Amino acid sequence: MVPVGSRSLYLLCRSLSAALGDAGHSVTLVSTFPASMKHENVKEVHTGGDNSAMDTPNIFSINNDKVQMINMMQNASISIGRKMWSNEAIKQLWRDRNNFHAIVIISYINEIAVPFLLDYEGAYINFCTPGVEFQHLAQQGNWVPMSVLPSIIHPFTNDMSFLERAINLPTEIMRMIGLNFWRYHSMQVFLEEFFPGFPPLASLYHNSSVALINGHFALDGSVPLLPTQVEVGTINAKPARPLPQDLEEFLAGAGEAGVILFSLGSLVKSADMPPHLKAALVEGFGRVKQHVVWKYEGDDLNLPPNVITRKWLPQQDILGHNQTRVFMSHCGNLGMQEAQYHGVPVLAVPVFFDQVRNAARMERKGYAVMLNWDDLTADSLVDAITTLTSDPRYQQRLSLVSQSVKDQKESPGERAVWWIEYAIRHKGSPHLEYSGRRxxxxxxxxxxxxxxxxxxxxxxxxxxxxxxxxxx
Structure with a gap:
């Protein structure tokens, strides 16, 4: 269930649904996006909500206003929640909830789905989409020290300095306070409108039998996990498929110089950038010898001959193409996993939330060069691209991590399916509950x-x- 979230979260849940469907399970995927799966074992149900609050905000205009960002997420949750719990299709699913052997819910900002756990007799699985994250691990009693696990909002790696650890501790404490005494409180009040006497939200939301984690030690570093905390990172990564003919011809025409793929993902829109940033990008791209494929939602740019734009791109198929040299990205979790899976160096331009952390990790490991939007000029863009394409060590490091992440005894989808089936077979697996949870x-x-x-x-x-x- 992913009633609240960006399109990338929906795509991640599609991958999990497909893995379960491939294993012969009947799957119902609940989201606020139009149905797009063509799988005989997967049925999609729309919440009835309006996802415009997640799809249309200009992130560039509100990124520096953290209160506005938080309010945007809160308003989206409540708006979708009102539509969802007024939707007869959702209410029928809720009445039939004990017909499902397992329920999977995204582990953050999806509190509106928690009523499905009321008096639920099957296995509850939560899915932590940002990867290994302190507060999510703590839900099962695994309080990994904040000295080795940085906050999701800081540009730190697991190897923190004294100053970084000094910053990390109060940050996580304040995030815990904000989550439990503000976010959960307001969502509790909302849910009680539809479910009077609703039990404490965290008592249900945190009480999972298995936690799927969208991370992998080859990508994020090693962290001690409980048996019920299962890494399924790169579940969305797949071998490249043939490109449409126009894209294939454009990539092939780049010759030895190769291609740069530029995408800001599904939530951040390139068309929303301020004019001076668009001008810097157009000038900088025009000065490099590579061809550039740019995910851009408008048609207001005067592009040089080596640059094309598309409103939608087959990202993984381009990343897996042998002509791709650099991935210029906002550093969302899925995009970074796909870049490492396919072994492509990254020009990191993070915008908000966990993207800064992801970019810092990539840069410190020697997989990326990071640019801040405030410092982005045509010159800095050209310099960063030149560094990534002229220094072979970036490609060599990414080739090694690509080999490591592909060297798994089973696919992430197969691993996720096995653990969900395990929780079903063992009635929620109470024998695996860690005493630290209490x-x-x-x-x-x-x-x-x-x-x-x-x-x-x-x-x-x-x-x-x-x-x-x-x-x-």
């Missing part, structure tokens, strides 16, 4: 115990049975 962070770090041993000796003279404290 502890909050203060208890998990034994701060309560340390406080006890610090305080008690100071008051031993007040104890009614002082001999009991002789061993202290």
């Amino acid at each position: 502890l909050h962070l203060f208890q998990y770090l034994m701060l309560d115990v340390l406080l006890f041993w610090f305080v008690v000796p100071k008051f031993r003279h007040l104890a009614p049975y002082p001999e009991i404290l002789q061993l202290i």
Whole structure:
């Protein structure tokens, strides 16, 4: 279930649905996008909501206003939720929820789907789409130290400096407070409009049998995970297919210089860029020897002969083409997985949320060169492209990571299917529940115990049975 999310989240859930369908399961995919799957075992149900709040905002105009960004996500959730729980097709699915052996829900900003877990008797699986993330791991009691797992919103890697760790700790604490005391509270109030007496939201949303994680250690680094925390990163990555004839001819015509693919994904639109950025990109692309394929939603550009634009592009088929030399990207999680899967160096231009973290990881590993939008000029663009195409070490490193991520004993889709089936077979797999799940962070770090041993000796003279404290 992905009632709230960008098109990339929908595509990720399509890949999981297809894997389950290929294994013979009957799958119902709930989203706010028009049905697009052609699979005999997959049925799509529309929430009835309007996804324009996610599809139409100008991210460039609101990116610096974090409050506006948060409010946009909140308003989208509530707007879609009202339509969804007024939709008879969704209400019928809800009444029939115990006919499903498993329910999969995206692990963040999809609280409006949680009512499907009320008195649900099957296996609940959540799907963490940004990859390994501190608060998601903590839902199952796996409190990975914040000293080795950076916040999703910071440009840090797992190898943080002292200053980065000093920044990371309060950031995650504030994010936990914001999630539990603001986001969940407001969504709780909303859900109670449709489900009076709705139990505490987190008690259902966090209570998954298995957590699928859209990450992989070859891409994101090693982190200790519980058996029920299963990495399925690159589930959306696939071998390239033949390109449409016009694109194939354009790529082939680039010769040895090759091609640059430029895309800002499904949520951020190139057409929304300020005019000075468009001008810098057009000038810079016109000065390089590569051909450029640009996902651009408008028709207002005066393009040089080596540049073409399309409103939609077969991204993976271009990334997997032997003519592709550089992927200029906003660094969404799926795009970065696909770049590494296909072994293509990245010119990183992150915009918001986890993209800055993803870009920083890629740059520090030597897979990318990063440009900030505030510093982007035609000269800096040409310099970055020249660096990526003239230094063979970028391509060599990406070739190695591509080999590593493809070297798996089963495909990510097969792994996801096996664990979902395992949770179904074992009635939610209660035997795999980690005892740390019953502890909050203060208890998990034994701060309560340390406080006890610090305080008690100071008051031993007040104890009614002082001999009991002789061993202290």
